[in-house]
Amino acid sequence: MTLCEVTDVTGTEGNFTVKIKEHPRYVDVDKCIACGICAEKCPKKVEDEYNAGTAKRKAIYVKYAQAVPLKYQIDPEHCIRLNKPGKCGFCEKFCPSGAINFDDKEKLHTINVGSIILAPGFDCFDPKEAGIWGYGRYPNVITSMQLERYLSASGPTEGHLVRPSDGKPVRKMAFLQCVGSRDQNRCSNEYCSSVCCMYAIKEAVIAKDHVDGLDATIFFMDMRTFGKDFERYYENAKTRHGIRFVRCRVHGVEPHGSDGDLRLHYINEEGRQIEEYYDLVVLSVGLETPQQVKELAAKIGIQLTPHNFAATSAFSPVLTSRPGIFTCGAFAGPKDIPQSVMEGSAAAAGVADLLAPARYSLTQEKSFPPERDVSGQEPRIGVFVCHCGSNIAGVVDVEAVADYAASLPGVVHVERNLFTCSQDTQDLMKKRIEEQGLNRIVVAACTPRTHEPLFRETIKAAGLNEYLLEMANLRNHDSWVHSNDPTKATEKAKDLVRMAVAKVALQSPLKAESVGIVPVALVVGGGIAGMESALSLADQGFEVHLIEKRKYLGGNARHLNHTWTYEDIPRYLDGLVKKVTENPLIHLYLESEVIDAKGFVGNFVTTIQQGGKKKEIKHGIGIIATGGKGYRPEGEYGYGEYEEVFTAIEFDAVKKAGDFRVKRGRTFVFIQCVGSRQEDRLYCSRVCCTHSVQAAIELKKEDPSRSVYILYRDMRTYGQREALFKEARMLGVIFINYELHGRPKVKKAKQGLTVEVWDHVLHRPLIINTDVLVLATAIEPNPVSKELAKLYKVPVDSDGFFQEAHAKLRPVDFSVDGLYMAGLAHYPKPVEEAIAQAKAAAARAASILSRKEIPLEATKAQVVLEKCDGCGLCIDVCPYQAITLLEGVDDQGHPWKRVEINKAQCKGCGLCQGTCPKDGVYVAGFSSQQLRAQIEAALAV
């Protein structure tokens, strides 16, 4: 429901009444074909919000080319006709489908639902009002969102990086971090927005990619690249892409001369006053909760934090203050895409825990038209050539490719589309298939990895078997990699289309099979993540087997005292352990290990060993939450040598026990990044800055006369945790920055230790006499992860953490269907994020377990009965153990042998086909004839 907003919510958990106001679109969505004639004719130009004001749109417009739904809308504020009846009305006159309706009215809807999820997102901070760095006055000071649009192929300059003032190519650009974040002087957003450091690096990298020799500098306070693979990205930006990073607050941006150049002045780390000149200054703007969301929250009784984000408990990170109403994404605190997606799934789990009794009470099955029989028909191939905005068309001569495609045998229809993946093109494709009686389709666009499912569904909806489709990857395999040679790229595009046409002509309809699902879950790891996953699934009504290696549940959380919001972890943990042990649907196996695993989504069989006994468990899905472990810094900073040196976890324990070293201690030093963010462990452990800051606050609060130092590389108290960093500074905790090449030096003193570190303010070494030294040590993956990875055939990354299927969009899924991950086994994270991920894994798992069966791909190995002689060569090469040998005796008493394929285990890799000496096995959709035709087409020039 678009153009809608919630106006009121009444009722309680399980049964809410939601009032919704639908604003008029003035365009009938059933009639609009998104041809764009209306916008072409509309005389009114207004600032385009989608392009963050860098371009104009018309008063009748579509948000962007791939918008869903792809339907035009009239902006009532700017439409001439709506403001002056009788005037203009061009769109109505020219619309070929009569879709314009100026009489459209606001509609009110009332819906009855069991639960609500609030994911209203964020607004970018607007630096205009505060007039920050001349934004709004100097045209070449832009926001990061505006830069994002300039860099985009669908943006105002089609990806050419030019200055807004004069269109001059940008040679030198500066990013200023923390605009609208960590700032109480110019705005009241004292929190860190969590994403700006990474997006600034990304924009700088992409900008350098667009402009050869571009000089890009990022001015920052702390680089907060705390997410998975972020530190490596930062390191590459420095070393490989040559982006310059300067730690300082710029204190002035002024125009230099009259041609749009900008002068920056700042004091560098050596204390020198510096002046530099730039073509373009980018303000890395933060995230904030939109005004109308604050109003909605007030209206429906959702508590907010002091920073205007939804207030949640660390132990129920997606539940708002009102029972039955959940939240996810940036409204629950500023965060990046993977974390938002994870919370989206977690919120779904929250709802599902609540509404499980009503599952399937209100849903309907999707239906497709009966399949058209194309057997015996001559191929009638339709080719759709995609421009992908300028992604393909900017390099490849798509018109020439389309003309060429029309000349190929079997091709009866060719069409070009700006974005073949857009909704209107799907409708168009369906129409063409029906009109022209097409029976094979080639989409010459991007990668089948992301887009094949979409096109398959489209042709299925047009009555064709979904496998009568072939994609030619003109983008990833051609325009992206040959962008400097358009002529050859166009020739290659023709080759790719010719090959696809040759292959699809021989394609026959395939039928997908399906497998039943064992509605049982297996969770490996009994820490917080594993227990939360197990409990969520049990609450949704599924049987769960929970495997824990140790004698007790709780994992690493056993060592923790409180969350960053000071919620009591031991108490929560005891409650959780109790719930898990008492839940009749959860079978708990302590002191148990997984020793073997086989099977596939819906039908896994895991063998566990408990004591000397083995047990086989059949399960439909698996969640791996094997946790992590603290790095032991033997030999570093006197650890293991001097009794004053502790790891953070050890420090918490001795402090809690009332150890005299802490009790009587006058001076405390924390060293951050011990074992993290260095060559052998090039990642940030994410939790240590917050932990040290909290420990420092506690020490100061207990006795303000104590001296507490935190020696850090970048303080990474991301999101709303920034408030703790501020509190620590107010309490007098001293923060001293050090670089990797100038690590602190620790020596034994007469009493206590001395820590020597370079002081950047005083520009000389500082020697601190300390009673206690706390090392904020790295979190490492659990070594058992690697063994499990082998058993379940799932990948781990170069740091030893489990590798998700997609860094952004599938942050809890493994690439193996039906297996999910949660907690520290995925990446270091605090308790609240581990809980969110655990719930997300449960939601993803429930989407499988709640079905009776799952359809399989049809592109699986097929045995050609008359050719297979059972030599068994394929059995040895199959990496999925999907092939077995059958033997028997026929009616005439002759013995026979042949292989059989387990369709659920087969992945369609084709190793069997490549090995078979007799053409006795092939992968459906990739028969040897098809591949031969494709190769011949490739060579036939």
Place this chain on the structure above:
Amino acid sequence: MAGTEKVGSVTVVGGGVAGIQAALDLADSGYFVYLIERSGAIGGAMAQLDKTFPTNDCAM
């Protein structure tokens, strides 16, 4: 749940990545979802992005 009948549908307010993911997971698990979006199309802020970190994948 004696006396309180639960309704098997959900309102998701906001059609950005988080809302879309929640809506998809719920729909896949057997709940009817009303996805409410303030603007004319879903996609949220991610649709405005050119590329995404740390893989430089196209945001679309």
